């Protein structure tokens with residue numbers, strides 16, 4: 001059915017006509033890479049990688065923003081011309097070097113201290129302490145329940161003693177610096193650094209809504225002239241992604257269409 005909503009082509013016109021002042025910011029898993037049975041099995045399709053490579057040569061900025069470790073985000077996309085933000089917005093990879101955001105740096109030693117203690121105390125019980133840099137993650141999915149409880153208690157007590165923020169997920173307890181870092185702060189940092197006239201963000205999940213909302217604030221503040229929120233619809237995705245998007249596409253295939261349009265002369 002025809003509606004009077006602007007078409008994809010119209011919405012992307014500003015980007016195509018002025019790539020030197022335009023930024024393309026994107027989530028990775030579920031947006032560029034189809035969701036796989038395990039995170040290790042996720043891959044960015046060759047066609048998408050080729051399109052991103054062309055875009056990174058032509059546009060002011062192409063950036064991948066992910067909850068994964070920054071090096072993993074880099075491996076998934078596999079391109080040097082792309083800027084990477086990883087670890088929930090705490091880290092950025094520029095020219096092969098991982099940089100922790102300045103506000104979080106003072107906490108690195110404390111996170112390391114917690115990791116070391118957890119490895120000593122909880123490792124022998126079967127918990128897995130993931131090397132994640134500026135955030136500490138203790139996984140206890142495959143251990144008896146009492147061990148899991150002990151992991152949570154331990155990280156909570158020691159994390160709080162060290163002034164870290166502790167969160168409990170499914171089978172994992174994490175400690176991180178008590179500063180705001182998410183995909184929204186990552187978007188803001190990139191816009192402040194690269195100063196594009198317009199920026200778009202593509203994402204499929206709840207944490208991507210932080211990026212959508214920050215784009216809107218940046219435009220309200222006048223830091224961006226134009227912004228576009230591209231929601232990637234999927235069966236498991238949260239309804240907010242479609243509700244808050246200016247343009248909705250279907251899965252990774254729909255993202256490929258957007259990239260093709262952005263890359264067309």
Ligand SMILES: [Mg+2]
Pocket residue numbers: 027028029030031203204205
């Ligand atoms: Mg995603």
